[in-house]
Amino acid sequence: xxxxxxxxxxxxxxxxxxxxxxxxxxxxxxxxxxxxxxxxxxxxxxxxxxxxxxxxxxxxxxxxxxxxxxxxxxxxxxxxxxxxxxxxxxxxxxxxxxxxxxxxxxxxxxxxxxxxxxxxxxxxxxxxxxxxxxxxxxxxxxxxxxxxxxxxxxxxxxxxxxxxxxxxxxxxxxxxxxxxxxxxxxxxxxxxxxxxxxxxxxxxxxxxxxxx
Amino acid sequence: xxxxxxxxxxxxxxxxxxxxxxxxxxxxxxxxxxxxxxxxxxxxxxxxxxxxxxxxxxxxxxxxxxxxxxxxxxxxxxxxxxxxxxxxxxxxxxxxxxxxxxxxxxxxxxxxxxxxxxxxxxxxxxxxxxxxxxxxxxxxxxxxxxxxxxxxxxxxxxxxxxxxxxxxxxxxxxxxxxxxxxxxxxxxxxxxxxxxxxxxxxxxxxxxxxxxxxxxxxxxxxxxxxxxxxxxxxxxxxxxxxxxxxxxxxxxxxxxxxxxxxxxxxxxxxxxxxxxxxxxxxxxxxxxxxxxxxxxxxxxxxxxxxxxxxxxxxxxxxxxxxxxxxxxxxxxxxxxxxxxxxxxxxxxxxxxxxxxxxxxxxxxxxxxxxxxxxxxxxxxxxxxxxxxxxxxxxxxxxxxxxxxxxxxxxxxxxxxxxxxxxxxxxxxxxxxxxxxxxxxxxxxxxxxxxxxxxxxxxxxxxxxxxxxxxxxxxxxxxxxxxxxxxx
Numbered sequence: 001x002x003x004x005x006x007x008x009x010x011x012x013x014x015x016x017x018x019x020x021x022x023x024x025x026x027x028x029x030x031x032x033x034x035x036x037x038x039x040x041x042x043x044x045x046x047x048x049x050x051x052x053x054x055x056x057x058x059x060x061x062x063x064x065x066x067x068x069x070x071x072x073x074x075x076x077x078x079x080x081x082x083x084x085x086x087x088x089x090x091x092x093x094x095x096x097x098x099x100x101x102x103x104x105x106x107x108x109x110x111x112x113x114x115x116x117x118x119x120x121x122x123x124x125x126x127x128x129x130x131x132x133x134x135x136x137x138x139x140x141x142x143x144x145x146x147x148x149x150x151x152x153x154x155x156x157x158x159x160x161x162x163x164x165x166x167x168x169x170x171x172x173x174x175x176x177x178x179x180x181x182x183x184x185x186x187x188x189x190x191x192x193x194x195x196x197x198x199x200x201x202x203x204x205x206x207x208x209x210x211x212x
Numbered sequence: 213x214x215x216x217x218x219x220x221x222x223x224x225x226x227x228x229x230x231x232x233x234x235x236x237x238x239x240x241x242x243x244x245x246x247x248x249x250x251x252x253x254x255x256x257x258x259x260x261x262x263x264x265x266x267x268x269x270x271x272x273x274x275x276x277x278x279x280x281x282x283x284x285x286x287x288x289x290x291x292x293x294x295x296x297x298x299x300x301x302x303x304x305x306x307x308x309x310x311x312x313x314x315x316x317x318x319x320x321x322x323x324x325x326x327x328x329x330x331x332x333x334x335x336x337x338x339x340x341x342x343x344x345x346x347x348x349x350x351x352x353x354x355x356x357x358x359x360x361x362x363x364x365x366x367x368x369x370x371x372x373x374x375x376x377x378x379x380x381x382x383x384x385x386x387x388x389x390x391x392x393x394x395x396x397x398x399x400x401x402x403x404x405x406x407x408x409x410x411x412x413x414x415x416x417x418x419x420x421x422x423x424x425x426x427x428x429x430x431x432x433x434x435x436x437x438x439x440x441x442x443x444x445x446x447x448x449x450x451x452x453x454x455x456x457x458x459x460x461x462x463x464x465x466x467x468x469x470x471x472x473x474x475x476x477x478x479x480x481x482x483x484x485x486x487x488x489x490x491x492x493x494x495x496x497x498x499x500x501x502x503x504x505x506x507x508x509x510x511x512x513x514x515x516x517x518x519x520x521x522x523x524x525x526x527x528x529x530x531x532x533x534x535x536x537x538x539x540x541x542x543x544x545x546x547x548x549x550x551x552x553x554x555x556x557x558x559x560x561x562x563x564x565x566x567x568x569x570x571x572x573x574x575x576x577x578x579x580x581x582x583x584x585x586x587x588x589x590x591x592x593x594x595x596x597x598x599x600x601x602x603x604x605x606x607x608x609x610x611x612x613x614x615x616x617x618x619x620x621x622x623x624x625x626x627x628x629x630x631x632x633x634x635x636x637x638x639x640x641x642x643x644x645x646x647x648x649x650x651x652x653x654x655x656x657x658x659x660x661x662x663x664x665x666x667x668x669x670x671x672x673x674x675x676x677x678x679x680x681x682x683x684x685x686x687x688x689x690x691x692x693x694x695x696x697x698x699x
Contacts, residue, residue, distance in 0.1 A: 169332075172397075175335065182369040
């Protein structure tokens, strides 16, 4: 089980980098769904023994992060008629390089942090890397919808960190799911309030009427 | 029981208002709002008379810090509820349900934050405040308020996410401590075992919680949402946000500071708090100059006062008491000023520099605006003078004369910037009446609209002369919990 968890964590990093490198909205959302599925596997793989809590957590994670939110995002794309390109502020190659830097930085930080005799030494560095990459997507992409994807990746990083605490603090991880309410609100905001209609496109950089 | 009721009653009413189709109109939800606000304040008053016991296994309790924030929120909410009666005669939000429901949900969430002694619960309450306020910012449903709401949600939700990570780090600090660390994330247990917490994780937790909740407070450089949100939201919502919501966010920062102080890591936390405080003061001083909109001006003033709050915490000693007193003063004064700005906006369309001679057209509001200018810039005889002076004294006592000098310089610049706009609007010749009946303008200053700001102004003025014994006692105990001393 330990090796399987290692492989899953490495795949999470790969999905981070893939999302950074893709130029199409649909593949970006597919990458996110894949990442959500991988995250759903982890509670079961990490738990010392199979418990009801771990299994229900895994199921809940897969339903929310791998099925519901990606579906919701695709629905928003259709509903709000968003153009399918990502339109980055920082180019794809450059952002992948940034992502690689983030991974290196995450491992460097994690090696300095005092960690318990963790069942999973990769968990903390992968969590930090995902967090930073989410932040990169959030800040270097123009479209409101892709920024939502960035926020989701950032959240996934927090979820991964929460996995280190599931033993000592029950239900801490479930708090992370509350963050998904925000994402729901964002997507509803895009669709219902027609951010694309009001601003001509889902380009959040055009939200610049208010400034000093 | 009372603690539970404080959170449950507004929440239940909010749900009823949202769900029941009978509340389509505006009259019934607003009446409910008023009743719940008064009941909340009555319950809070009873907490001062008969201190409550912790409930829900210690998850809910009213300690001096929480009680201060809770009382501030409750007072502001009642004043806002009174104001709403007058407000609705002039401006009708599209949905009375969303309006009243959002405000009630905010009251419930703020009560949870103030009373929570479990840090995960505190975080949930903080997230709920963000979500409950968002539809209120978007009340006007135009392009500008949409932009403001979007910015507010994106920036705050990133802050909330970082605060969650900080909470996880705190759990990790407790988990890595070794030995019996008490119940996870429960404040009394964290403080009792503070010295056994893992210091590296505790430091990381402090930084993330400070940045996360600091975003909700509007500390520079995470303040970018503030001028837009306060500028576009209806004034009474801006008043609640800058008076009550930022105080709740400060409470989040104060809670982790309590733990850090108990762990003996004050020397790590203090320079960080001071740095954020000074940066906020500098940013506020820079952007106050040349503002043309009173609400945006007040937003930068809020950045300034949030900076002063964390500065007081960072300076320690009597500064912690100064911060607690300043929290009360700032909350009341911000409510006062935003409601007055709302009156001007109701009468003239917008509280901007385009107005002239308000002292003739809106005498009561203009007088309150000028008095408020002196109050929020910390001039005697208002309460802010006392609290700002206490924080300055802490800077001198702590041997940081250059910090005191920086504070004074920023305060002077902010005073000039604010006075330029406010006095320009109040004095001068009113524009020639362009078809608008001058009588109609006078009517708009109804008693409902003026009573709230006058009440808040009276309290702020009183706090400048005399701080009641029970309040002084509670603020002193709160300051001591934060690692400081009394006055």
